[in-house]
Amino acid sequence: MKAITYDRYGGPEVLEYGELPDPKVGPDSVLVEVRAAAVNPVDWKCREGYLDGMFQAVFPVIPGWDVSGVVVRPGVAVTEFAPGDEVIGYVREDFLCRGTFAELVAAPVRTLARKPRNLGWAEAAGLPLAGLTAYQVLTKALGVGRGDTVLVHAAAGGVGSLAVQLARHFGARVIGTASEANHDFVRQLGAEPVAYGEGLVDRVRGLAPEGVDAAFDTVGGDALKASVALLSSGGRLSSVADPDVLAYGGHYSWVRPDAEDLRQLSELCEQGAVSVHVSDTFPLERAADAHRLSQTGRTRGKVVVTVSAG
Structure with a gap:
């Protein structure tokens, strides 16, 4: 799969676009084909090493915690999702390694909910975190x-x-x-x-x-x-x-992955109570530019990285 990685802490220039092995899917995880991944300030803070005292980095790190995409294969213990389901997720684990700036992500089922039907991929990716x-x-x-x-x-x-x-x-x-x-x-x-x-x-x-x-x-x-x-x-x-x-x-307050809270948010979007504003999108290979824009702190709504369907 294609993915963005960094093998050391630093500025946006440490982000590299290249090929990685497809992720393995554990029993409680779901393999998701990524359509979009939002950028959050925590992404560049992790990349620069500001959160090194909180998260163990297993290099090379794929950045990104937000995702929207399509289920490819659920793990053997997963009953909540089936192939073809459209999902969103706040895919944060307790270490930095397997992020969402990639064509595929193995997401713990506890981080996922069904995608709001009335949102596009970019808007849906901007919702979770x-x-x-x-x-x-x-x-x-x-x-x-x-x-x-x-x-x-x-x-x-x-x-x-x-x-x-x-x-x-x-x-x-x-x-x-x-x-x-x-x-x-x-x-x-x-x-x-x-x-x-x-x-x-x-x-x-x-x-x-x-x-x-x-x-x-x-x-x-x-x-x-x-x-x-x-x-x-x-x-x-x-x-x-x-x-x-x-x-x-x-x-x-520090946000916690919570499938039920995310389901509630998805329903509120479908009811029209909540919408997601996306100010800018970048293709996966330009993730460094997306990080640079996010780092200015002057964005309206969300900045999102998009991934072409394979």
Whole structure:
């Protein structure tokens, strides 16, 4: 199979396109023919070695945790899927090696759900990691519900754009931080946009004088500090970007593969409650360019790598 790999930590230039043996399929895994794989900030952070203290790297590493594709062969113990099924997955294991930037991936069945029928391959690939992050933070860390006012940082980004839609679906009012260029996009998602930077706390206070019931930080640093200042009495705080949130009594959240949560997200997409915005796509052989774009931190929605059907 064709795949992207890196055999050492470094910048996008360490990514190589070439031939690898097809993956072996364990009893609880599913061989998936990849149609698309989304890029997430964690991909380039792993590639640069920033998460070396957390994940053992078995070189050469195939990057990527998000996938959409077609089941080729289920493992001998798998009853959930059959050949030809269209699936999505957040294919994260406890080490770095067998990622999704390839023509084939052997995905643990616990990481997969059926693909939303109304999404294309690229949009479907953009759902798992970002969607699960948003869903798990909103439902499990923050307990967002009807009547809440929720602050979502980077509301035009991959996680933020899905968090806005989910929070609105749960009945919350959403205020979303974004650059001026993305304010119309954030409004279309259902949030009230506010600009980043100096004066953020005052701008949010102008919309929510009593503060916000929940704050979802995807940026860290100053955004986290602003979130703390904006919480109402009893307000809840969660960050996926800054462990300092623990010092403020909040939750530091790390997304977990969960087939049932992913199934719920797929159903919400089919109901029209959630959509995935893809800003750019790149063919597999240009994965390095996709990483470079993601690393700018200025993308709207998702960046996706596409794989031609064999």
